[in-house]
Amino acid sequence: MTSQKTTTHIDTTVVHAGAQCDPTSGAVTPPIYQTSTFRQQAPGIHQGWDYSRAGNPTRDLFEQALAALEQAKFAMAFSSGLAAEQAIIQTLNPGDQVLVCDDVYGGTGRLFRRLFAKYNIDFKFIDMTNLALVTQSVSPQTKMFWIETPTNPMMKIIDIAEIATIAQKAGSVLVVDNTFATPIFQNPLSLGASIVIHSTTKYIGGHSDLVGGAVMVNDQKLADDIRFIQFAAGSVPSPFESFLLHRSIKTLAVRMAKHDSNAREVADFLSKHPKIEKVFYPGLPEHPGHAVAVKQMRGFSGMLSCVLKGDYLETLKFLKQLKVFTLAESLGGVESLVNHPEKMTHASVPEALRKELGISSNLVRLSVGIENPNDIIGDLSDALEG
Numbered sequence: 001m002t003s004q005k006t007t008t009h010i011d012t013t014v015v016h017a018g019a020q021c022d023p024t025s026g027a028v029t030p031p032i033y034q035t036s037t038f039r040q041q042a043p044g045i046h047q048g049w050d051y052s053r054a055g056n057p058t059r060d061l062f063e064q065a066l067a068a069l070e071q072a073k074f075a076m077a078f079s080s081g082l083a084a085e086q087a088i089i090q091t092l093n094p095g096d097q098v099l100v101c102d103d104v105y106g107g108t109g110r111l112f113r114r115l116f117a118k119y120n121i122d123f124k125f126i127d128m129t130n131l132a133l134v135t136q137s138v139s140p141q142t143k144m145f146w147i148e149t150p151t152n153p154m155m156k157i158i159d160i161a162e163i164a165t166i167a168q169k170a171g172s173v174l175v176v177d178n179t180f181a182t183p184i185f186q187n188p189l190s191l192g193a194s195i196v197i198h199s200t201t202k203y204i205g206g207h208s209d210l211v212g213g214a215v216m217v218n219d220q221k222l223a224d225d226i227r228f229i230q231f232a233a234g235s236v237p238s239p240f241e242s243f244l245l246h247r248s249i250k251t252l253a254v255r256m257a258k259h260d261s262n263a264r265e266v267a268d269f270l271s272k273h274p275k276i277e278k279v280f281y282p283g284l285p286e287h288p289g290h291a292v293a294v295k296q297m298r299g300f301s302g303m304l305s306c307v308l309k310g311d312y313l314e315t316l317k318f319l320k321q322l323k324v325f326t327l328a329e330s331l332g333g334v335e336s337l338v339n340h341p342e343k344m345t346h347a348s349v350p351e352a353l354r355k356e357l358g359i360s361s362n363l364v365r366l367s368v369g370i371e372n373p374n375d376i377i378g379d380l381s382d383a384l385e386g
Contacts, residue, residue, distance in 0.1 A: 010069070010184060011253035018065030018246055032243045033057045054231050058239040062246040063214075066204075069183035069249065070196050072216035074223035076230055077242060081179070081199030082107055083235035084213030086115075088175060088195060090229050091222070094120035097141040101128040101158060103151035103357050105177070106346035114348075125353070128158045129289065131166070138170045148177040149186075150293075153305045153341040153365040154357055155280040157289025160296055164192025173222070179203070179332070184256040185299040189218055202332030203301075206248045206255055210241050255334065258370040259302030265373045266366065266380065270306050275384045277307040277362075302368040303331060305341075308384075312361035315340070319364070321386045324371060324379035331367035336376055339365040 022030050033056055040046040049055050059077055066075035078084040085108060092098070100112065102125045112123040126137050128147050145167045149158040160176060167174040175195040176188035182203045188196050198204055200212035217223050230236060237245070267281035282293035283300035293300065308315050319327050325338040329345060339345055341359050349359065368376060 013068050014065075014184075014252045015250050017068035017249065018061040018063075020061065029247075030058070030061055032239050034239050052239065053234050053236055056236075056239050056242070058246075059237060059242040062237075062242040062249075065246055065249050066198075066214050066216060069252075070178070070189055070216040071183075071187055072189055072196065073218045074220075074227075075214060075216045076223070076227055077200070077237050077245070078213035078215065078230065079235045079237050079241075080211050081197070081201060081213035082111055084197050084199075084215045085111060087226050087229045087233070087235065088197065088215065089116050089121065090233075091173075091225050092121055092143055095122075095141060096143040097122040097124060097139060098144040098146055099128070099134065099137055099142055100125045100146045101148055101151055101156070102126055102353065103154045103156050104146070104148055105152045106341075106348045108146075108148075108177070110348040113350075127156075128163060129156050131159070131162055134163065134166055138166065138172075142170050143172050145172055145174045146177075147175070148180065149296075150180045150282055150289075150301070150303065152180065152303075153280075153339075153346065153359065153363065155282055155287070155289075155303065155305055157282050157287070157293045159292050160186075160188050160191040160193060167194070168192065180301055180303050181297055182252065182256055182301065184253055185260070185301055186297045189216065191296060194219065195222065200245050201330060203256065203259070204249060204252060204332075205245055206252065206332060206334060208330060208333035208335065208337075210244055212237050212241055212245055255370060256299065256301065259332075259368060260299040262370065262373045262376060263300065263302040263304055263366075263368040266368050266376060267304050269377050269380065270304075273381075273384060275309050277309050280305040303365070304368070305363060305365045307358075307360065308362045308364065310362060315362045315364065317386070318383050321383040322379055323382075324369075324375055325366070331365075333367070334370045336369035336371060336379075337367040339367070341365055 036052050038049045063075040063077050147158045164174050173194040176193040178196050179199045179202050196216045198214045200214050264283050270276045271279045281304035325336045328337050
């Protein structure tokens with residue numbers, strides 16, 4: 001299936017990408033092809049699909065939409081973000097090295113350290129905001145660079161174009177996790193990245209009701225390799241999840257605009273509050289990565305972290321008094337969520353690295369939702385005063 005509408009404006013693209021009226025009924029919304037298998041006219045002769053692990057019309061339309069968002073030639077939807085990451089790492093060979101940004105999602109670090117390291121793949125975690133350090137760390141074994149920007153949870157900003165240049169000189173692949181920024185605010189492939197990855201559970205899904213992942217590339221061989229790994233291993237989303245994600249994409253631009261505007265107000269409020277020690281948000285001019293963020297992003301999204309004055313007990317008291325914010329894992333839903341990285345999403349990060357990064361007992365991460373900003377800020381204010 002092919003999309004019938006093309007556009008250069010992202011807020012129109014999200015509505016029409018992958019959209020096709022059903023040729024049988026004329027339905028504006030394509031049906032969910034909730035099937036595991038497809039009739040064949042003769043052995044090996046079919047209408048483009050034979051088994052839903054290999055491909056499904058509903059998933060195909062969702063993948064077309066994903067490719068359009070990231071300005072990519074190819075997109076592959078996965079059953080989770082970590083399944084997508086696993087497929088990317090499985091393109092490597094024993095003895096290869098991956099340079100990874102030190103502040104990375106805890107599940108990503110766990111996947112690398114505890115699962116793939118035992119297959120003789122070397123994962124070296126370094127501060128990739130330090131370009132000189134990145135250059136010094138490259139070796140003949142370096143086959144992949146892996147970055148998040150903004151990073152999770154310390155909101156570091158890494159210069160994608162500069163890292164892409166270093167990776168290209170090394171003959172290596174650059175992977176960028178674009179989950180926090182989303183394609184609304186950042187397009188890493190246009191800045192030189194080889195692979196873009198998303199946890200579609202987060203902003204792309206946007207409603208905290210499903211789990212998914214996605215990989216977007218422009219290189220044919222990379223696409224073929226990753227798609228084969230997916231086909232062989234079977235980490236695919238169901239037709240229903242593909243439908244829900246494709247539906248959610250249609251509101252991505254308006255949701256992200258609201259997340260972004262609300263987060264800017266929250267960051268401004270917290271940065272001036274006497275009970276907040278520090279705010280990590282790339283939209284603040286005092287953020288060390290602000291200039292790079294302005295260069296490569298069109299907005300700053302809805303994620304920020306802050307350090308409260310006081311110890312863990314004071315932080316716990318603050319968390320318990322929140323009412324608009326829900327204490328929970330994950331992020332990117334329409335509702336505001338608060339997370340304690342040290343004990344939740346980043347508990348698997350080695351303690352020494354947590355301390356080095358600043359993931360302390362009084363650090364909290366906020367996923368600012370799309371509620372009224374006065375209610376969001378009022379909730380934070382009440383909890384801080386309490």
